[in-house]
């Protein structure tokens with residue numbers, strides 16, 4: 002029996018666990034350990050609306066400890082997560098003053114703080130080194146791991162009285178930089194929401210923010226495009242309302258508006274709405290190429306383009322097809338990025354001159370062929386377990402390769418063979 006466990010004080014160990022942390026199939030569990038066979042021990046799987054990650058599971062475990070402990074008992078929560086402990090203790094004031102702007106797990110952190118304030122007894126924290134033979138930590142870890150393997154998840158109580166909630170940022174603590182961060186954070190959140198809801202609508206798949214971020218880095222998104230996706234979602238490009246900042250000279254403020262359509266330029270406008278020659282053509286050409294796969298076509302939206310690496314496609318038998326999904330990811334992100342590049346060339350280099358339809362078509366096929374070449378060259382020098390291999394390139398690209406009946410067996414790695422994607426319908 003622990004010395005502190007005399008009825009008026011209690012040590013509780015908490016831990017989070019995550020299977021396949023950071024991946025789309027990640028499943029997280031939280032563990033709360035009082036003592037062996039204690040009726041308040043908990044082992045739960047995080048409900049689907051929460052991000053399935055270690056860090057989220059850690060904070061959920063802490064929240065559960067503060068809500069399940071006897072209210073008047075003084076509790077000491079042992080955690081191996083410094084982030085969790087610090088966010089509830091030494092960073093608390095700063096985060097409350099700044100309205101939790103740009104903080105991960107802000108709702109859960111605030112719920113935990115509110116829960117601590119509702120308790121009659123004090124809540125203390127003690128950091129212990131994880132996986133270091135600390136008996137209570139090991140038990141909490143086991144409970145968390147069991148939770149992650151549960152087949153059903155447990156919704157947790159996140160509601161707390163408004164009086165305990167810190168709403169918004171205290172104005173005196175809001176520096177201009179933070180205010181700007183808040184605006185940017187809001188735009189990032191809005192863009193992520195566009196992707197998440199678009200993926201849900203097009204592919205029926207519920208993805209979390211972390212999955213979207215990770216999807217930008219899959220090997221089927223080129224490094225250049227990966228940077229583009231990241232910047233675009235963070236609203237990092239100098240377009241639209243950025244030209245309307247307070248100190249911007251009036252003659253530059255005109256640049257906020259699309260010269261062709263007269264509308265405020267946003268990433269949505271540029272990639273999905275703009276009337277400039279090229280945008281619509283590129284999506285049409287992509288549709289034509291995609292028709293050759295026989296798979297379903299989805300109209301471009303944030304979910305099918307920026308979220309392309311989260312796409313779900315099925316082959317004729319109805320089975321989910323990784324090759325189709327990878328091909329979609331490649332073609333869709335290449336098309337998206339080409340639209341962005343053409344827009345930048347038109348506005349910045351060509352002083353607003355529109356491209357012709359045939360210029361656009363040539364650029365489209367050139368971009369797709371260049372990408373196919375890159376994948377072939379990568380496969381030719383493939384080494385390492387995760388490298389793109391000859392059979393991968395064949396599996397992914399074959400449905401859209403021109404003259405596919407006449408291809409020699411080694412077409413992928415034989416650089417002497419000229420291969421391109423199918424033109425026209």
Ligand SMILES: [Zn+2]
Pocket residue numbers: 259260261262263264270274275276277
């Ligand atoms: Zn436009």
